[in-house]
Each structure stands twice: as structure tokens, then as C-alpha cells.
Amino acid sequence: MADRELGYRERKHALSNLIQTYLATMDDIGVETWLMHGTLLGWWWNRKILPWDSDSDVQMSEPSMQYLASYYNMSMFHYKTPRIPEGRDYFLEINPHYINREQTDRMNVIDARWVDTTSGLFIDITTARYNWTHPAGKGMLSCKDGHEYRDTYIFPLRSTFFEGTPAKIPFAYKEVLEAEYGQKSLTLTEYEAHRFDQEGLEWIPIPPKIKEPQVSMQEENQENSDRPQA
């Protein structure tokens, strides 16, 4: 598929196209899916993919995954959009181990993938399954990757937008994010060599520091001067 590593901007576009086409396809075929992990954190900040994220994470329920596996496994979807004028093929691949519900199946934690056949980039699709024997009682969902959620934190899903496309997120998105990344992840504006620009609502790469360290802070402070002081 891919014959070289993509550049920063090129990868950003490919990832954006990838999630857009995935969300549109799932909507088309009537499969409910929602954003999770780093993708949900990207949504929190600016409803976009975090630029340092190398993939996107989405989830679906077990019946939805069964449906995908039954009718759409190994399907190719062709997309031609203003962003992809030359057209591009996307491939849906279900892990044959998706029927194995156990978290001990460590080799197969990802149940399905949405693959950009041109770049080789993909989206991991995991299944949120009810855990009928969870010590916390009824209503616990777990994923093969070890994450666990109370179902009322996920459902009813909220409708929103991600990368300009209609998308769904968990009901208690803030609690889900806090549980996974800690509270700091919701407020820290410098992360992974990027700084969150509050005017443009974008994560901007921080160039390697040549000047004294205060410079970037001062600039940031200037941008914030209209914020009320607590």
C-alpha cells in the first residue's frame, strides 16, 4: 500500500479523510459508532484529530460489530470528495477473532480496521461488550484493550461534529476522558511539542527552542489578555 512515510501535513489530511469517510460510511449503513480515547480528547479541544495522534479510535456495540462482520467484512468503499478529487479506496477489515469476547485475547484487541489503501493509515475499531460477570454488577462495558466503562457513561450517545462530519460521543464525555487521561489533559495547553492556540483553536507545533524559554510563554500570555482573571 504505502511506499513511504507521510509528511506532517500530508498525514494530517489523510487522517482527517480517514475519519470523515469512516463516519460517513457507518452512518450510511446504519451502524452506530462513537469516538473514544485520543480521538475523543481531540474532539474536546477543537473537534479535530490531535496532530500528534497517529491513528483514530472509535467504538461500537457488540451487535453492531456482528452486523459489520456479517455483511461488510472485506468490503471496499470508494470515496471521491472535494478533499479527495482523485478518489480513494477504503477497506473494512474485521478481525476473525472478534467473536472472542475475552480480554485475555491480547493478540487481537482490535476488532476491526478502516484502512486507507493509498496511505496505509487506519482507524482501529473496538467493540464495547457487556461484561456479564463484572464485580461492579450490571451495566459494565469492557473492551479487549482493557478499558471498562459503565454503560450510563456511554449511553445515550450525544450527537456532535468531528472533523466537520456528524459524529457521536459518550454521554459523560468529560468523565470518560478524565478517567483515561487525568484531569490535566483537559486543561494543559502545551502537550507533545504542541501548543494550543486559543484564538485559532488549533494545536500548533512548537519549534525547537533557540531563544530563552520565556518567549513562548509571553506570547501565549498576550493572546490570553482578554481572559478574565480568576
Next chain:
Amino acid sequence: MSAGSEILETTSTAAEIEALDGYGTNAQPELAGMIKLMDLSPKYIPETGKHRRSKRLVIVGDVHGMKDSLVELLEKVKFNEKHDHLVLAGDMISKGPDSRGVVDLAIHLGATCVRGNHEDRIILAHANMEAEHRDVGVPGPSEPTDKQQDMLEEESFNHGDYKDRKLAKQLGEKRIKWLKKCPVILRVGKLGDMGEVLVVHAGLAPGIKLQQQDPVLVMSMRTIKHGVPTSKRKGNVWTKAWNKFQKSLPKKERSTVIYGHDSKRGLQLKKYSMGIDTGCRKGGKLTAVVIEGGHLDHKHKLYHVKCKDER
């Protein structure tokens, strides 16, 4: 734009820099089907002065389907439809015996409502039921809500919102439609010494513009930790930071929030916040704040009725 290209000659203190890593710097969640901020029609605002017409605002929190208690409370305040306006501060429905009755009464009285976490759930559950779900050969969200959840029915669409969908069905289109119009934040307007009066279900983050508030947190917060509101009960109650912040503002810029949501803490009266969820459904009280105009300024008074334990 490349970062660091503009170097600005400013001096900043450590405290200012620390404040940068604050809550509210992210893009605000764009959530479909939700009115975030609404102004109360000025015709309901109590008048002051010598020739004032008698008009009152009656604000009631967390009714939770306790229709009889609401009726009793309105009788106690001698609610008069002609002069008085009822505002329900969210969580009118769910848990209690008669959610339909509460919404019907509110519609009948022309009340203004605020969206609480329970309305939010029911509206979302309803939207998911309404959404086009193709026949995918698996149970969908419209399957009967009385279906038993058991270990054999792993295919069941038991989304953890069975109860929500059941109530959404019970309420029906007309009432859901009315609930959808309830804003997350109701701006009542300036009422003298109280400053700008706001009604929300749970709380507001201090120092963040109303348009910039995260609506889900406005419907669910209880405490604030490291500047970020959370629904957790343990910790510093959000009103502490809110009141401190109001007092730091010039008098004419201050706001008073009237809210519910925290029956465990019960009645919480502070200078710039009034928590009025007094746990009616748990056999506590149902509380109303009644605001009326005086000769010079607005006055507010509290009324309560005792409720039957409906747990």
C-alpha cells in the same frame, strides 16, 4: 501561522502564566439539539418603584415528577397565573411518580424551564430512538422497553438507557418537544442587588463567559477541582469559587446563580448563589425562591412544602 514568529515584549507574572493552563480554553462542545443560552422575556421581570405592577418570579428546583408537591407549593405561594411566572430549574422529570403531570402543569402555566441532566438524558434517548435505524437484523433502540435484561440476551440493545427510553415513550412527542426548548442557561436579567440573575440546573464555572460554558457541566457540576468543574460530590463546592470570583468583580458586573442538582448539600444560600434542591423526592422539601419588586429594590423569599418519600 508558526508559533514564536511574533515575539511580544510583555512582562508577565508567574501567577498569570499559571492561569493560562485553565479550564475553558478548549473549543466549546458543539452539541446538536440543545439550546445553550436564552433570555427570559422581559415581560416577566418583577418591577420596582412606587407604581410597580405586582409581578413575581417563582423559581423551583428538582421537582422530579413530584406533581402533588409542586401543586401544593404553588398554592402556598398563592401563585397567580396573571401576575406570576414559574421557572423550573431542571430535573422536573424522572425518578418520581408523575413526570407527565409535572410537564403538563408547566405547559399549562406557561412556565419557563431549564435543561437538567435528567431532561438531557431523556431528550438524547428520545433522539436516538427517533433516529433512522435501518433494519440491521439486530435489536434496535425501538425494541420494547419492558424486555428483561438477562445473560442469555446478549444481542439485546440494552444500552443502559432502558429506563430513559421508557420515560421518553411515556412522555410522548408533545412533552418532549416542550422539554427540548428548555435552555441550559436562562438569563433572567439584572435584578438590583442580585446583579444579573441566572438560572441553571447545576452550576457555572466562574470567570468563563456564558457562551463559553460547557453545557454538560452546567447541567452536572457539583465541585471544582484545579479549576475544572466536576460532577463529583467530594471536593470544593463550585459556589465557593463562584462567590469569590463575583466579589472580585465591580458591583455592576456581578451575577447570582439560582440552581438545583445537589440535594445532598440541601439548601445552599450564599451572596451570589442559591442552591434550592432540598430533596423533595427523598421525603425532603420542595423549595421555591420567589422574587418580587419592592419600592427600591428586588426582594426574594423562600417557601417550602414537605414531600412524601417516593423512593
